[in-house]
Amino acid sequence: MEQISDIDSTTDTSRISISAHYTGYIWYNNGLSHAQFVTPMGRAAYWALKPMNAFMQVMVGASIDTFLLQRHYVLDHLVEQAIADGYEQVVELAAGLSSRGYLVKKAHPHVHYVEGDLPGMSARKAELLDKLGRSAGHVTQPCNILDEDGPLSIEALLSGLDNTKKTLIITEGLVNYFDLATIRKVWSRMALAMKQFPKARYVTEVYPQLEQHPSYKYVKVAQKVVGFFTQGEYPLHYNSNESMQQGFLEDGFAQVSVTAPEDYYQTLDMPTSSRPSLVRLVVADC
Numbered sequence: 596m597e598q599i600s601d602i603d604s605t606t607d608t609s610r611i612s613i614s615a616h617y618t619g620y621i622w623y624n625n626g627l628s629h630a631q632f633v634t635p636m637g638r639a640a641y642w643a644l645k646p647m648n649a650f651m652q653v654m655v656g657a658s659i660d661t662f663l664l665q666r667h668y669v670l671d672h673l674v675e676q677a678i679a680d681g682y683e684q685v686v687e688l689a690a691g692l693s694s695r696g697y698l699v700k701k702a703h704p705h706v707h708y709v710e711g712d713l714p715g716m717s718a719r720k721a722e723l724l725d726k727l728g729r730s731a732g733h734v735t736q737p738c739n740i741l742d743e744d745g746p747l748s749i750e751a752l753l754s755g756l757d758n759t760k761k762t763l764i765i766t767e768g769l770v771n772y773f774d775l776a777t778i779r780k781v782w783s784r785m786a787l788a789m790k791q792f793p794k795a796r797y798v799t800e801v802y803p804q805l806e807q808h809p810s811y812k813y814v815k816v817a818q819k820v821v822g823f824f825t826q827g828e829y830p831l832h833y834n835s836n837e838s839m840q841q842g843f844l845e846d847g848f849a850q851v852s853v854t855a856p857e858d859y860y861q862t863l864d865m866p867t868s869s870r871p872s873l874v875r876l877v878v879a880d881c
């Protein structure tokens with residue numbers, strides 16, 4: 596197993612929060628979100644990236660937005676599947692301006708839904724949800740995944756839940772903002788903390804380092820654009836489904852499946868791409 600290094604002294608990653616405005620707009624623009632979650636910044640970023648998206652469509656066979664939508668559709672499906680399997684508590688970390696929590700609560704009022712994000716984004720989301728009329732059992736809670744203890748930690752968030760209920764954690768658009776050593780440390784802590792529940796599952800997307808992919812050089816361009824907008828790196832993790840699965844097992848999860856959007860083309864009505872996809876979906880059970 597790779598050496599897990601200490602996390603950088605600063606755990607303030609709020610520079611990343613701008614990306615939530617962009618994805619929030621993409622979900623809305625494609626009928627997957629409520630207008631309440633649209634911000635002027637999200638709209639402006641959409642127009643600023645339009646030429647880049649057109650370029651990717653021609654060169655890669657799918658735009659950045661297609662890859663975002665694919666992950667979003669599959670993650671929605673995985674959440675629905677877990678709820679059908681009796682998961683009654685859902686924790687969405689780094690929920691940003693996504694309306695998944697709002698929509699899940701509308702469809703499944705019995706589910707307890709907690710949206711965690713950095714304090715600034717969490718306060719903003721709380722305000723937006725309150726304006727929409729928040730239902731009981733829909734909680735917004737400040738959380739910093741890098742905090743190993745204290746009130747903002749994942750551990751503190753989970754300790755406030757009912758530990759007799761099956762619990763699902765989801766992250767979307769988060770893990771590739773961190774280097775692998777840092778995010779693996781988070782995953783290991785998460786796997787340990789999840790053991791307090793009778794059953795617990797984590798679902799996420801991961802963008803892998805597929806050097807052999809026919810569009811890899813364009814992926815590097817997209818990676819630079821995301822890094823530029825968020826003033827940091829956007830490292831890709833693992834170079835095969837097998838190594839990704841093995842990594843999650845080593846981080847403390849008992850059962851792990853890694854799939855690609857193509858695996859859902861027959862069952863989900865979602866945008867497809869003409870070339871192999873660039874994102875993977877991970878379902879990790881404790």
Ligand SMILES: C[S@@+](CC[C@H](N)C(=O)[O-])C[C@H]1O[C@@H](n2cnc3c(N)ncnc32)[C@H](O)[C@@H]1O
Nearest residue numbers: 608611612614615618689690691739740767768
């Ligand atoms: C690309 S956005 C994704 C938002 C949402 N999940 C979506 O897909 O639309 C990344 C999110 O990660 C949050 N974030 C960044 N650093 C974080 C941290 N250390 N702990 C928790 N959330 C963090 C940002 O505030 C932002 O909302």
